[in-house]
Amino acid sequence: MIAAIAARGLTRILPGPVPTVLVEEIDLDFAPGSFTAITGPSGSGKSSLLYLLGLLDRPSAGEVLVEGAPTAELDDDTRGDLRLERFGFVFQFHFLLPEFTVLDNVILPMRELGQLSAAAMRARGEALLASLDMAELARKLPGQLSGGQRQRTAIARALANDPRFILADEPTGALDTRNGRAVFAILRRLAEEGRTVIVVTHDETLAALTDRRVQLIDGRLAVDAPVQDR
Amino acid sequence: MPLALDIARAHLLGRRRQSLVAVLGVTLGVAFFIAMSAMMHGFQNYFRTQIVDSNPHIMITDEIRRPARQPLALLHPEAAVAVTRVLPRDPVRGIANAGAILDALGRMAGLAAAPTLRGQLILRRAGRDYAVAALGIDPVREARVTQLAGNLVAGSLDALTRQSNGVILGRALAVKMGAGLGDTITGVATTGASAALRVVGLFSTGIETQDLGQVYLQLAREQALENRPLVVNEIDIRLDDITRSVAMAKEIEGRFGFKAAPWEETYSRILAVFLLQNIIMTTVTGAILVVAGFGIFNVISTVVLEKARDIAIMRSIGLSRRVIVRIFVIEGALVGSVGTMLGWLVAMAMAAGIARIPAPGATDPNETMRVAQSVDLYVVASLIAMAAAIGAAWLPARRAARTDPLAVIRGAT
Known part of the structure; x- marks a missing residue:
């Protein structure tokens, strides 16, 4: 079976007087519908690996294959198009546009993709919010939401274009334990729907809620094992 | 509404006061450009009409x-003969x-x-x-x-x-x-x-x-x-x-x-002065529009700095650099167009006011200042204003498009 996302000899070095190695020689395959946690101590390269896998960054060596297709030669616009269509990102901070309502934030990627009518976009946006128990907050501004509600809005936005891959970078970092667990429950549901979910977390408890745990230490792959006891 | 326009509008409404100042800058620039030009052209047209109506269009004088042509040249029209220093x-x-x-x-x-x-x-x-x-x-x-x-x-x-x-x-x-x-x-x-x-x-x-x-x-x-x-x-x-x-x-x-002198030759000095007046007036009032451009540059630069996270997330979602540039150029164009349209209204009011001012030095005491408004003036003022507005927005827009989303996201986390 072709991996949804695959890393081959993935290395990222920040140039400078003293070059900084972020990740080094990473080989990983992520199967469709898998739910993987990338863990490791602070500065181990977790987020850097996620950005490489999500085509937000370019590797210094090695490459990322998306559904078997190499991405190294793609220009920025094509990588952007690929992200828009197939990837959904959730960051530690929600990064919602403060002037837009919750619903407008959710449908923003749909508007850029431009495949649906305005009515269809709104209907889909409202359905996504409803699936995350946010239906009644659709007309609110982000500033009127709690942290957990904002993060759920960000997840709804990540799902706007029905992506095959969800990449989340410390999505619970700014949330309390209850909201953190709720977010992970949503991510699990998304994986069960067939999406490939990769989540970076430093919280081993939450990582234990996934199917597979990849641990990095000093930019190198230290552990790659299924989670035995969820 | 297109996404870029929607975001641009939201950015400007989010900074209402600064946006209003930028709009007013354009408004004043456009209004002064049109009103001063109309006044100048009114005076010049009046003067020109007076000259043209009151005087002959061509004047033949005994000069x-x-x-x-010298007999030698007439005798040998094809020859290589040059007769110089011949006085009339x-x-x-x-x-x-x-x-x-x-x-x-x-x-x-x-x-x-x-x-x-x-x-x-x-x-x-x-x-x-x-x-x-x-x-x-x-x-x-x-x-x-x-x-x-x-x-x-x-x-x-x-x-x-x-x-x-x-x-x-x-x-x-x-x-x-x-x-x-x-x-x-x-x-x-x-x-x-x-x-x-x-x-x-x-x-x-x-x-x-x-x-x-x-x-x-x-x-x-x-x-x-x-x-x-x-x-x-x-x-x-x-x-x-x-x-x-x-x-x-x-x-x-x-x-x-x-000698047969057309009126343009007879009054060439006055016409040259008019030309100089127009150049000076256009330069001065054009400078107001350029200053207005600085106002737009200021507001959009501030928005770009303030919205670095928004830009980063939009880029990470997959919005292209072109869309980011478009957002901020549209912001400049919005400020420019709203300012220009308000400028038209202010210019009309100013022109109406100027037309009521008694003409200084007029022989007829009831004579008032001449104002010549034309569509051309409005078009030229609008083009300069829009060029200044879009040009002023272009620089910060390019900077916004070059924003490295990762740098912002990493910085935030």
């Missing part, structure tokens, strides 16, 4: 600018064969011609002397060539035709002399000849030098005073199509040999 004939006193020239001009289509003898005259009244230019005219022909008849505020050209010793004065001169219709004044020519002249008309052109320094007599009377019987030293021509003045003057001078 020869080009020397006659000495200025002749009067236009030779003026009658024949007038007949020939009379046969040409699209023009009317009138003979004039221009001389100097001292008008004497109540013990005071007034030096003026005396124009001996044929009143019937003159009526076809200049607006003298239309400029008469009292009396008539017919009266001059009937009255061989009649004189038409500028109203301003008449006021200065304390003379009125029917009064008799003494005219003394440079020859020493004098005549008792009866005021049969008063004119007003609005051009002070003419209203104070020019009088009209019958051609025969002026010829008698100048002791130059049958002589004219000027033939004035009026064209049906004023745009042909330069070409026609060239043709006439080439045909008859005497």
